[in-house]
Amino acid sequence: MANNAPSNNFFADNEDLRWYVDRGVDWAPLVEATEYGFRAPDAMKDVGEAVAFYREVLESVGELSAKYVGAKSSAMDREHPRVEGGAVVEGRAVTEAFEAFRGAELHRLVFPREFGGLNAPLLVYFLAGELIARGDVGAMTHFSFHAGIGMAMLAYSIYEGSTKFDVEGGRIESTRFQKQIEEICRGDAWGCMVITEPDAGSDMARLRTKAEQDRDGTWRISGQKIFITSGHAKYHLVIARTEPSSGDGPGAGLDGLSMFMVQAYEEREDGSVERFVTIDRVEDKLGHNSSVTAALTYDQTPAQLVGNRGDGFKYMLVLMNNARVGVSFEGIGIIEAALRMAREYAEGRRSMGKPIAQHEMIADYLDEMETDLLALRALAVASAYAEETAQKLGILSRFDATLSDHERARLADELPRARARSRRFTPLLKYATSEKAVEHARRCVQIHGGVGYTKEYGAEKLLRDAMVLPIYEGTSQIQSLMAMKDTLNGIVKDPAGFARKSAQCALRARAAQDPLERRVAKIQSLCRAAERSLVAKTAADKLGTVRHLPIGQWKSALSKKWDPKRDFAIAMLHAERLTKMLIDEAICEVLLEQSQRDPARRPILERYLERCEIRCETLLKEITTTGARILAMLAKKEHGDDGASTASSAPSPVSHAAE
Ligand SMILES: Cc1cc2nc3c(=O)[nH]c(=O)nc-3n(C[C@H](O)[C@H](O)[C@H](O)COP(=O)(O)OP(=O)(O)OC[C@H]3O[C@@H](n4cnc5c(N)ncnc54)[C@H](O)[C@@H]3O)c2cc1C
Incomplete structure (x- = not known):
């Protein structure tokens, strides 16, 4: 899907990204929510007009990113910012790129029109972010601290009740941080x-x-x-x-x-x-x-x-959810750049009589990089869509008095689903894109051989840049703990629902008509098996054994007082392995949805399944058979040689991470 020609436009040369704009995104509900039911006189006329505008914006960001970011990324890497006279002086390349962004009114992209914004959906903003990150991820990060913070101010003001809505007109009348938001929107701060x-x-x-x-x-x-x-x-x-x-x-x-x-x-x-x-x-x-x-x-x-x-803490989580989706698009930008760089080099460089791209191992690397890129973008778009739907419908619910029956039905049906999907996908997405960005940037270095280790091609820069992704906006370990806690809590709260869901997966794995759906259901069944094992072991550690009790009796058995310091040890030990399985499950589900809408997407799911089926089986085996030695070692350390606890006042590792 990625071609290797030098690019003047990071959007125009990206077939997969264009597929989302042209066919892959169900724009109508998102545009309707973004335009607040087309109430305002300056709202877009219809969905067609809106999508044509989004495409135009992305074309323009694609061009700017190629010219001012991608082409200048090694200067951006060299020109370190420094403190002078109490202020920060940034490098020339970054300064020029941000002047270009400001000139093109990019900072206005997602702000409501009443503050001088262009009222584009967050999804368009995230896709624009991917285009910038493909050029230079640091530039994308700084870009996101413009509208990202301005929109957070607006969201906070809505939550605390200091924003006034013109309900009839579908507009915001005034908001607490209006002056600051307008300044950020203009690109002045x-x-x-x-x-x-x-x-x-x-x-x-x-x-x-x-x-x-x-x-x-x-x-x-x-x-x-x-x-x-x-x-x-x-x-x-x-x-x-x-x-x-x-x-x-x-x-x-x-x-x-x-x-x-x-x-x-x-x-x-x-x-x-x-x-x-x-x-x-x-x-x-x-x-x-x-x-x-x-x-x-x-x-x-x-x-x-x-x-x-x-x-x-609650308010911080509001901003973090968006920020984690934003970082995920940074990761995708890096993988896109790594794949293109690696492929171009591998096709040009010859060894042992042929281009290295024709050697089996390298062909396998490149294929996996592309499969992961397409799969992660699918998960990222689905997550961003769910998060934005949840946020916008949440705001729409404040227009209560003027809601039509259609809008009320949407709120009742879609809002809880979008919230649950966003909550489920976000930590998985942040983990997956960050870790894969590092893995594939490293592969890009490896495919370049010796020159990959020099500064000549920029492969090493991609790897250095990628390495921060699993650290900021919540480390990979913290994302894993969040995903594990949410998943297992759901089971403990509703074991009968879990049993029902497990049975449905098993049935679909055998009986679904579409063979791809059967294979996706098999992945889901493997995930349920891993979760069942962790819950059973956790409960067994605490209560002796409930493993042999009927699942319907788990709830009362598990509702006894818990000590998170000890009782969740096995689940915390395997949180990352479980997260990797849940990522594969989520990606397969999203790719299956895409395949059902557009059969041209089926090969992507097939390629992903080919790799993830074996991976999930291995992870399940690790979860069900390993860990006892590490836990015994930790227990010994905690109690010291004399058996006295040495960690009685240490906070539980799951406490903050898993909030
Ligand atoms: C380039 C960059 C930009 C940043 N930008 C911002 C910013 O804008 N605003 C801001 O506030 N912060 C920012 N940060 C800080 C970043 O969010 C923190 O570095 C991150 O949260 C990790 O915290 P820490 O460095 O103290 O590591 P620690 O919390 O000390 O963690 C060290 C290691 O231990 C692991 N660990 C910790 N607890 C557990 C646990 N319970 N179970 C398993 N493993 C665990 C971590 O995952 C990590 O691998 C930035 C950091 C960097 C490097």
């Missing part, structure tokens, strides 16, 4: 998300940055934050502690966190700048050099509380 501290990354309950209120009611933030992407921003969304940690139990400390909006600096009329946040340094990183990663100090910095005290 951007934002950042400020969470991580030197002693608190994955474990947010350890965050210590404090927010206190003056007598006059002004909030002030003090503390140190590190690793902040685009931390030279004007607008910071900061998580700070407003209440002391509430003990050591699972999740303790998260409820004392609150969300704040901070303006980091003010431009005075005389041209001087007053700063309220100190940029301590820009990190010197392995890659991702076009993206500023800053360490910041807040010292009695004035801040505005967003939402209620103690809602910070």
